[in-house]
Amino acid sequence: MDKFPVVAQAGASQPNNIQQHEPSTQASAQGVASDFDVRMMQRCLELARRALGRTSPNPLVGSVVVQDGEIVGEGFHPRAGEPHAEVFALRAAGERARGATVYVNLEPCNHYGRTPPCSEGLIAAGVAKVVVGMVDPNPLVAGGGIARLRAAGVEVLVGVETAACEQLNEGFVHRILYKRPFGILKYAMTLDGKIATNSGHSAWVTNPSARGEVHQLRAGCDAVIVGGNTVRLDNPYLTSHQEGVNNPLRVVMSRQLDLPTDARLWDTAQAPTLVLTQVGANPEFQKFLQQKGVEVMELPSLTPDAVMSHLYDRGFCSVLWECGGTLAASAIAGGAVQKILAFIAPKIIGGSHAPTPVGDLGFDTMTQALLLERVRWRVVGSDCLVEGYLTAKNQ
Secondary structure: OOOOOOOOHOOOOOOOHHOOHHHHHOOOOOOOOOHHHHHOOOOOOHHHHOOOOOOOOOOOEEEEEEEEEEEEEEEEEEOOOOOOOHHHHHHHHHHHHOOOOEEEOOOOOOOOOOOOOHHHHHHHHOOEEEEEEEEOOOOOOOHHHHHHHHHHOEEEEEEEEEHHHHOOOHHHHHHHHHOOOOEEEEEEEEOOOOOOOOOOOOOOOOHHHHHHHHHHHHOOEEEEEHHHHHHHHHHHOOOOOOOOOOEEEEEOOOOOOOOOOOOHHHHHOOOOHHHHHEEEOHHHHHHHHHOOOEEEEEEOOOOHHHHHHHHHHOOOOOEEEEEOOHHHHHHHHOOOEEEEEEEOOOOOOOOOOOOOOOOOOOOOOOHOOOOOEEEEEEEEEOOOEEEEEEHHHHH
């Protein structure tokens, strides 16, 4: 069996609350946003979402060019290494970009990376005004793009639909600030707090609509993590179940590699799989996995923090934990989880030994309970989705 002991919370290396930064207040807005500005920024977000799960380590960005109240160019950043959203939007606008207003949900960059700085491209195109959703938290930008535009005589309005812009790129923001991917723990439980029956049977706790939400959630993440028990008991696919959208890297944490040979995760035709294990574990099974096209990596310390450090090095922004209670508790205690998505189904199955979503955290009193902030409740079919962020107090 795979054991992932809970580590002391004091060992967590970064806060769970990504909202401790205040990028949107670093540059005050000059002027007041109109209803039209809000609609255009919402359009930028729609465009940005077309690249969900594909841009890491870069952010999701969309851009719109408007001339005389008419959209004359649109674009979004498709993936790292390709031009940024503003470049595509300016290309589409052509000469009509001169004197136009450009909308973009994230501050235009002002440094040379894989591509030239967008601030210079906007200036060269002769745009009159740029409306920015949020300031880029990246120290290489962090207001520099806005300052460059203003120095060139371009009017800049900052802070339109900022909350929505920050939420869309919360993974990118967390990666920049804390040098770790943003961790999301998702689980589905019954009304009495069970994720499976006493026998381990768990298909299905939630309704089809809720499962569709999970598929969309996976599409927006770079990786999805499970433990060995989930592979043995549920035999999941862990894909987005949608044509033409992103399938995350499927990650299995297993210390002993006592895993079934017929697991669906070993079929890598549709999505890649990475198995992380401890040094020297089950060499024969490692060879079997590699022959199936599964990537296998030994880590000196197979902990959630070590795994998130490795995924950061791979350039990931958002990681989804879809594991059982033991590994979930370890991930929470180790600071690898910042956001919780809990689906609650109106079902009761009972069972004194039926598994629960989060294992032992070592708490003895209710005052030790972990608190969520910015909590939202939403009905999905017949189920309820509770979404919130672990507070800084939890650290």
